[in-house]
Amino acid sequence: MSLHTPTTATVREAPEKRDRSLRRETPEPEADLRPMSTAAKRASVAGVVVPVVGLLVAVVLAWNRAVDWADLALLGGTYLLSGLGITVGYHRLLTHRAFDAPHAVRYTLATLGSTALQGAVADWVADHRKHHAFPDAEGDPHSPHGHGEGVRGVLTGLWHAHVGWLFAAQGTANHRRYAPDVLDDRGLRRISRAFPAMVALSLLAPGIVGLAVHGGPGGFLRGVLWGGLVRVALLHQVTWSINSLCHFLGRRRFATQDRSTNLAWLALPSLGEAWHHNHHAFPRSAQHGLRWFELDPSAWVIAAMERVGLARGVVRISAERQRGREPAAT
Numbered sequence: 001m002s003l004h005t006p007t008t009a010t011v012r013e014a015p016e017k018r019d020r021s022l023r024r025e026t027p028e029p030e031a032d033l034r035p036m037s038t039a040a041k042r043a044s045v046a047g048v049v050v051p052v053v054g055l056l057v058a059v060v061l062a063w064n065r066a067v068d069w070a071d072l073a074l075l076g077g078t079y080l081l082s083g084l085g086i087t088v089g090y091h092r093l094l095t096h097r098a099f100d101a102p103h104a105v106r107y108t109l110a111t112l113g114s115t116a117l118q119g120a121v122a123d124w125v126a127d128h129r130k131h132h133a134f135p136d137a138e139g140d141p142h143s144p145h146g147h148g149e150g151v152r153g154v155l156t157g158l159w160h161a162h163v164g165w166l167f168a169a170q171g172t173a174n175h176r177r178y179a180p181d182v183l184d185d186r187g188l189r190r191i192s193r194a195f196p197a198m199v200a201l202s203l204l205a206p207g208i209v210g211l212a213v214h215g216g217p218g219g220f221l222r223g224v225l226w227g228g229l230v231r232v233a234l235l236h237q238v239t240w241s242i243n244s245l246c247h248f249l250g251r252r253r254f255a256t257q258d259r260s261t262n263l264a265w266l267a268l269p270s271l272g273e274a275w276h277h278n279h280h281a282f283p284r285s286a287q288h289g290l291r292w293f294e295l296d297p298s299a300w301v302i303a304a305m306e307r308v309g310l311a312r313g314v315v316r317i318s319a320e321r322q323r324g325r326e327p328a329a330t
């Protein structure tokens with residue numbers, strides 16, 4: 001089994017300073033966009049709105065008790081698969097290179113991440129690296145700050161960071177600048193281009209499970225609803241809460257150049273991503289939960305993958321290094 005970059009030992013010190021993708025060196029961030037076609041913009045808006053409509057339908061069905069444990073198990077299972085595709089795959093592996101993995105694992109995670117309907121892998125990686133390059137500053141695609149004063153400014157900022165940036169976007173971050181490694185990987189390039197097919201897979205696969213469990217067209221639709229639309233809508237809200245709430249509410253431990261926060265109550269639904277302030281402090285760390293009580297299911301999955309040889313070169317931040325960082329101002 002070949003590894004992308006073979007490494008023999010666990011990396012204890014995060015070399016994020018060597019990560020060229022995170023450097024603040026882009027002179028004109030707003031001009032550095034990859035334009036979107038009108039059709040792509042419409043598809044993006046539909047990808048946000050349609051799952052929410054599905055979620056509302058599901059709430060009505062649940063209210064009327066037209067839901068069973070099979071529906072909820074399908075929702076839970078697909079949530080974990082898509083969610084880990086985003087957190088372990090898109091984010092920690094492909095955006096930040098927090099560990100290394102064989103090609104088959106990289107492509108599997110990229111495919112699972114695509115099913116979350118959060119954009120093609122090249123778009124997601126490029127936009128997120130741009131967020132880290134300009135956190136809470138001009139050029140950040142989705143900072144909640146800098147949108148005016150008072151309650152109106154706060155609400156406008158939170159809306160923009162949560163979902164408004166997707167509606168307003170004129171394009172994604174430049175792939176060549178922010179995601180050259182994704183472009184240079186033929187497998188990832190193909191997965192990125194196949195995003196429309198991934199969207200179909202994301203909705204049809206749970207439909208087929210629903211058909212097998214319940215039978216008939218009604219069973220198929222139940223699968224599409226609970227394992228497709230409801231799962232996508234819930235995961236959307238949780239992921240976007242990292243962009244909005246985790247730059248607004250919560251605790252800070254380290255002095256960082258951004259306004260990121262750790263939000264404990266969001267840790268489990270976000271599979272560990274809500275330790276977002278820790279992540280901004282140490283972007284290459286595979287663990288976002290840095291202390292024993294900071295629950296981080298994605299880090300548990302990476303540790304399990306490491307045990308069975310599916311992850312290597314896992315970047316971890318020693319307690320000593322954490323203590324060496326300047327604390328956040330109180």
Ligand SMILES: [Zn+2]
Binds near residue numbers: 096
């Ligand atoms: Zn990140």
Ligand SMILES: [Zn+2]
Binds near residue numbers: 131280
């Ligand atoms: Zn952030």
